[in-house]
Amino acid sequence: MTVHMLPGTGYDCNIFIVTGDRPLMVDTGSGTRHARVLERVTKLLGGAKLEAIILTHRHYDHTGGAAALSRALNAPLLVHKDDAAPIREGSTRDTEAQMFGGRMERAEVNELSGGEIFSTGEHDLEVIHTPGHTIGGICLFDRAKRILLSGDTVFAGGVGRWDLATGDHNQLVESVRKLSLLDPLDLYPGHGPCALGDGGQQVKDALTYLGVI
Numbered sequence: 001m002t003v004h005m006l007p008g009t010g011y012d013c014n015i016f017i018v019t020g021d022r023p024l025m026v027d028t029g030s031g032t033r034h035a036r037v038l039e040r041v042t043k044l045l046g047g048a049k050l051e052a053i054i055l056t057h058r059h060y061d062h063t064g065g066a067a068a069l070s071r072a073l074n075a076p077l078l079v080h081k082d083d084a085a086p087i088r089e090g091s092t093r094d095t096e097a098q099m100f101g102g103r104m105e106r107a108e109v110n111e112l113s114g115g116e117i118f119s120t121g122e123h124d125l126e127v128i129h130t131p132g133h134t135i136g137g138i139c140l141f142d143r144a145k146r147i148l149l150s151g152d153t154v155f156a157g158g159v160g161r162w163d164l165a166t167g168d169h170n171q172l173v174e175s176v177r178k179l180s181l182l183d184p185l186d187l188y189p190g191h192g193p194c195a196l197g198d199g200g201q202q203v204k205d206a207l208t209y210l211g212v213i
C-alpha cells in the first residue's frame with residue numbers, strides 16, 4: 001500500500017508508481033534518463049504488469065519519456081483530452097520541449113475528461129481536472145487514504161507557473177481551491193519533495209501564495 005516516488009533530477013519531474021494488483025505509473029519524465037528509469041520501475045513492479053501510465057499534463061518534463069516507456073512496459077498512456085493533441089502530434093512547441101532543449105516523440109494517448117476512477121486494488125485514484133498550469137492538467141486523489149498526486153498544480157511550498165501556453169491564473173486559483181476542499185493528508189507533487197501528513201496545509205499555503213487568502 002504505497003506510492004513510490006522516483007525523484008526527478010535536473011528539470012525532470014518526479015515519477016510515481018502507485019502499487020496494487022494493477023499498478024499505475026504517473027508521469028514519465030523527459031526520457032533523457034530512459035534506461036535508468038526503466039530499470040528502477042521494472043524493479044519496483046516486481047513482475048506485476050503495469051496497468052497504465054497517467055500523464056498529469058502535456059509538458060515535456062513529464063511526457064517526453066512517455067512513448068518509450070509505454071512501448072517498453074506495454075502500457076497504455078492516458079492524459080486529459082485538452083492536453084492530448086500536443087503529445088499525439090509530438091509537438092515540440094506545445095509540450096514546451098523547446099524550452100527544455102529537447103525533442104518530443106509523438107505517442108498514442110487515450111483521453112480522460114475528469115471524474116474517472118482507476119483502481120490499482122490498493123488505491124482508488126480519482127481524476128480531478130485542474131486547469132491553470134496547462135488547460136488539460138489533472139491531479140489524482142485517493143479519497144479513502146487522502147493521498148493527492150498534484151502534478152504541477154501545487155508543490156510543497158508553491159504552485160505551478162501559469163504564464164506558459166494555455167496557462168491561466170484564474171483557472172489555477174479555482175483548481176487550487178478545489179484541491180483545498182479535498183483536504184489531502186499526503187501530497188505528492190510533480191517536482192520537489194513530497195509533504196506527508198501536512199498536504200492540506202501545503203494546499204492552503206498555495207492559496208495564500210496565489211494571493212487568494
Ligand SMILES: [Zn+2]
Binds near residue numbers: 191
Ligand atoms: Zn513540470
Ligand SMILES: [Zn+2]
Binds near residue numbers: 057059133152160
Ligand atoms: Zn508543467
